[in-house]
Amino acid sequence: MNDKSFLDLGVSEATLKALDKKGFTSPSAIQTLVIPELLKERTNLIGQAQTGTGKTAAFAIPILETLDCDGSVRAIVLAPTRELANQVADEMYSLRGKKEIKVLPVYGGQSIDQQIKKIKKGIDVIVGTPGRILDLMNRKVIKLNNLEYFVLDEADEMLNMGFIEDIELILERTNEDKKMLFFSATIPDSIMKIAKKFMKDYKLLKVKTKELTTNLTEQIYFEVTEGDKFEALCRVLDYVHDFYGIVFCRTKSDVDDVAQHLKGRGYDAEAIHGDITQAMRMKTLEDFKKKRINILVATDVAARGIDVNDLTHVINYSIPQEPESYVHRIGRTGRAGKKGIAITFVTPKEASKISKIQRLTKTDIKKEKIPKIEEVISVKKENLYACVEEIEKEEDFGYYTGMAKELLGDKDPEVVLASLLRHMYDDEFLPESYNEISEVKTGRGLNANNAGDDKTRLFIALGKKDGYTPGKLLDLLNKKAKTPGRKVRDIKIMDNFSFITVPLREAEFIMKALNKSNKNKPLVEKAKKK
Known part of the structure; x- marks a missing residue:
C-alpha cells in the first residue's frame, strides 16, 4: 500500500x-x-x-x-x-x-x-x-x-x-x-x-508484479473447446445482470466474427479494431462510454486509450500470449474502488498458458464451471420477476392499465400473460435457444481446492416486511456489490431479516458495499454460529 x-x-x-x-x-x-x-x-x-x-x-x-x-x-x-x-x-x-x-x-x-x-x-x-x-x-x-x-x-x-x-x-x-x-x-x-x-x-x-493486479478484480477461468467459446460467452452475458464490459479477441477477423454473431443474437455489441474507419471507432467509443451499447469486442491495440472506470467485466475470449498483456487487459476492470470480474476462456491446448500467467503475476485465477442452461434461465427469470416487483412497488404502470383490461377481457389471465411474455421474449427463456457445451479438462487444473472454497453465512437486516424476495435480494447484491447470482446459496427470507451463504471473499465485498451507508448499525454481518 x-x-x-x-x-x-x-x-x-x-x-x-x-x-x-x-x-x-x-x-x-x-x-x-x-x-x-x-x-x-x-x-x-x-x-x-x-x-x-x-x-x-x-x-x-x-x-x-x-x-x-x-x-x-x-x-x-x-x-x-x-x-x-x-x-x-x-x-x-x-x-x-x-x-x-x-x-x-x-x-x-x-x-x-x-x-x-x-x-x-x-x-x-x-x-x-x-x-x-x-x-x-x-x-x-x-x-x-x-x-x-x-x-x-x-x-x-x-x-x-x-x-x-x-x-x-x-x-x-x-x-x-x-x-x-x-x-x-x-x-x-x-x-x-x-x-x-x-x-x-x-x-x-x-x-512490482504484485502491484500490477488489483484485489478488486475477481479472476476466474472456464475450460472450453474452441468451438464452444461463443456459446459460453452468450451464457455468461445472459447470466450476468447489467453486464458492461470488453470482450478481447486476438485478431481483427475474430473481433468482427464475434461482434456480428452477438448482434445476430440480439446483444448490444460493437466491434473496434484498426481496420475500422476512424469516424466509426470514435462513434463506437462514444456509444460505449455513454452505455448506449454494453459490449465492446476489441483487439488489444484498439482498446488502448479507452478510459472507463466502471466496467463490470473483462472477458478474454482469446487468452493473451504474454502475462503482461493479461494484466493489462484485466486492469480495465476493478478500478476507481469498484469491483470487477475478469473471465478467461481456456482451451485444452492452453492449460500451460493460464498456469504461466498465474505463476508470473502471483495472482489467483480460479477455475469455475460455465453456467448451465437451467441456471442461466433461472437467473433471467429472477431478474424479470425483480423488475416486475419494482414496477408494482413504484406503481409505475398507470399508462398500461387500460390496455391490460382490454387484453384480459373475459379471457383466462394466465393465458393472456403467457401469450404476452411469448410475444415480448420470443424464445429467450426456452432451453432450446441455447446449445450444449462439451465438458473438457485441461489437465489437473490450477486450483484443485477450488471446490472447497470457504463459505460464509451472512445475516442481512432486510426481509419480507421490507419488500424483499429471493429475486429482489439477488438484484440488490448484484447492483451494490456486483455479486453474481451463482455465488449466492441457501437464501432464506424471514419477515425482518434474511440469510445467505457466499464465498468468504464475496462476503467481504458484500459487507463493505451494503454497510457503506449504514455506519451506525451495519446492514450485513456474519451470522453468529449456534
Whole structure:
C-alpha cells in the first residue's frame, strides 16, 4: 500500500490544487516512482505501467511543472491512436492549473490546415500520432530542435503497429539534450534496442508484479473447446445482470466474427479494431462510454486509450500470449474502488498458458464451471420477476392499465400473460435457444481446492416486511456489490431479516458495499454460529 502523498513527491501547490479538483487523492505506484525522478534529476527513463495506473499523470505532472515555455514546441508525446492522443492531451490540459501552457493533439483524419494555424500561433506541448507528426515536420511546420521532453506512450503497441521507422525518423530530427521517457505495458527487446540506440543512459522503473493486479478484480477461468467459446460467452452475458464490459479477441477477423454473431443474437455489441474507419471507432467509443451499447469486442491495440472506470467485466475470449498483456487487459476492470470480474476462456491446448500467467503475476485465477442452461434461465427469470416487483412497488404502470383490461377481457389471465411474455421474449427463456457445451479438462487444473472454497453465512437486516424476495435480494447484491447470482446459496427470507451463504471473499465485498451507508448499525454481518 502506498502511504506517500503528492506533496511528499515534491509537487507544487498549484498542481496539488489541480489534482484535488480532479479527485486524485494519493499517487499510484508508477506515479510514486516516476514523479520524483523527473522533478529532481530529470533523467531518461523507461516506465512499465498499464492503462488505469495513472501513467499519463506520472509523466504529465513533471513536464508541466518544469517546462520552460517560449512559444516553441518544448515537449512532444507520441501515441499510437487518435483516441489515446486526445486522452493524453485532455489529461495534460486539466493538470496544468493556471499555468499558461498550450497543449495540442494532432492526428490524421483531422483538418491539417487547422492544426497548422494553431501551431503557428505557438504551442508548448504536442501530443500526436507518428504519421501526422512526420507530415507536419516535412511541411516544416513543426521543428523539434528545442525539446526538453520526448515521450513515447504505449511504446510496445507503437512498435507492434509498425511505427518503429517513423519513430526513428522523428528522433533523428530532434536535439540531443532532451530527456526521453518511454512508457509501456510490457518491455520487449524491441523497446530496449531503440532505447539503447537513442538514450545515452536511462533508468528502468517497473511497478512490482504484485502491484500490477488489483484485489478488486475477481479472476476466474472456464475450460472450453474452441468451438464452444461463443456459446459460453452468450451464457455468461445472459447470466450476468447489467453486464458492461470488453470482450478481447486476438485478431481483427475474430473481433468482427464475434461482434456480428452477438448482434445476430440480439446483444448490444460493437466491434473496434484498426481496420475500422476512424469516424466509426470514435462513434463506437462514444456509444460505449455513454452505455448506449454494453459490449465492446476489441483487439488489444484498439482498446488502448479507452478510459472507463466502471466496467463490470473483462472477458478474454482469446487468452493473451504474454502475462503482461493479461494484466493489462484485466486492469480495465476493478478500478476507481469498484469491483470487477475478469473471465478467461481456456482451451485444452492452453492449460500451460493460464498456469504461466498465474505463476508470473502471483495472482489467483480460479477455475469455475460455465453456467448451465437451467441456471442461466433461472437467473433471467429472477431478474424479470425483480423488475416486475419494482414496477408494482413504484406503481409505475398507470399508462398500461387500460390496455391490460382490454387484453384480459373475459379471457383466462394466465393465458393472456403467457401469450404476452411469448410475444415480448420470443424464445429467450426456452432451453432450446441455447446449445450444449462439451465438458473438457485441461489437465489437473490450477486450483484443485477450488471446490472447497470457504463459505460464509451472512445475516442481512432486510426481509419480507421490507419488500424483499429471493429475486429482489439477488438484484440488490448484484447492483451494490456486483455479486453474481451463482455465488449466492441457501437464501432464506424471514419477515425482518434474511440469510445467505457466499464465498468468504464475496462476503467481504458484500459487507463493505451494503454497510457503506449504514455506519451506525451495519446492514450485513456474519451470522453468529449456534
